[in-house]
Amino acid sequence: MTDTLTARWVVVDIEGTLTATSQVHVVLYDYARPRLGPWIDEHPDDDRVTAAVAEIKEDAGLAADASTEDVVSVLHSWMDADRKASPLKALQGLIWEHGYTHRELISTYFPDVVPQLRAWKTAGLDLAVFSSGSVAGQIASFSHTTEGDLRELFDHHFDTVNAGPKRVPTSYAAIRAALGSPDPAHLVFLSDVPAELDGAAADGWHTVGLARPGEPFADADFGAHPVVTTFDDVTIERADD
Template identity: 50%
Template sequence: MSVQYDVDAVVLDIEGTTSATGFVVDVLYPYSRKRFGALLTERADEPEVARAIGQVRDLIGEPDADAARIEQVLNGWLDEDRKATPLKTLQGIVWAEGFARGDLVSHFYDDVLPVLRTWHTAGIGLSVYSSGSVAAQRAWFASSPEGDLLPLVDGLYDTENAGPKQEAESYRRITAALGVPAGRTLFLSDRPGELDAARAAGWRAVGVRRPGEPYYEQGVGDHPAVATFDEITLSTRSTQ
């Protein structure tokens, strides 16, 4: 199905939308799992690490949880694929360093990058809203198979600076940050609950359904759906 919109901004989900969930689960999760222990024991005094440790303790109700206990909790959340903010923060630190060292190179579906470049050239603002931390998003786009893509991206939003992805208020916060009217903002995601929340905030919303992705069989509810970014045609006021 092809869709066409007149918008000024596009906000992108990552997993299942621009990139394969399997890459995150099979490559990035094991990478972070192997490195949590050292991060928690050797760098616990660093402000960002300490803040995340405190958040884990608050979430589990164990104010005195030690590094071993924190690591156990993080690995349990990984097993559950839980979108806990401190987990995403600590993953982001580990992944950013892995990308910087060249241990990791991010994944994008073949149809994504040419379309993003076309939209960027047309003057459409591109932002990211992912459950992965802003640090992880920045590293992801900076370490693509085609090099640094951060010049294409105007804003990075996660569950900490915007809020949960299935709550409409989170999308309203992003609207305020972008300075773009809600009705001229398009959200692309594979998850129906996220698409519902974006629409409730006044955004346009399109589901991306890629075979093999976790939400493919579930579908995207009553939202328009595409299989690739090539099926989306966008215009903006500056190109009319």
């Protein structure tokens, strides 16, 4: 159980915090993997796709006229290494958005998550997401869940494109600016990754580590960050104006 925190904004990670890591690394990755090549070939006029492909080629040192097969080979290697590459996340997000829209995908959360998010929202706290997954993918994932459409819970979404890398303080400063520059002591970040919490704390945020049993960071050293295994052990009250 954490001490009672006061805040205006609660910002949450997704993978390992709201959902099991397997939801991303198994369910979503397996859905996207065979669809990357066809998606690229079937959307030659989509600026989001062409920009992502161009960035992949540049990053991987491929020729400008490299084939889709060559691009997909790079993407699969990045997925295998769990590399948080923005063009990969952009393409995955578009594919996942299609999957959720067509009811081929459904998000499942840890049982403590949705009741607590709703309770914080009811208590007057504002909620946002900061995930390495693209904003499009985030919004799509909340649209079709075992708990219904949860998109209305969140006021803002941040990823590595509009905020920056998740482990550096400047990303949290950028998020704070996008939220209207609130006092950093009025923000709480919840994540299962200690290095991400370090980044938020360096910008003055409150932090809470999620050491969920069976997850990759369950036995990690969270240092000075408060650590819980469930949202039920996190108490946050709305800060005064």
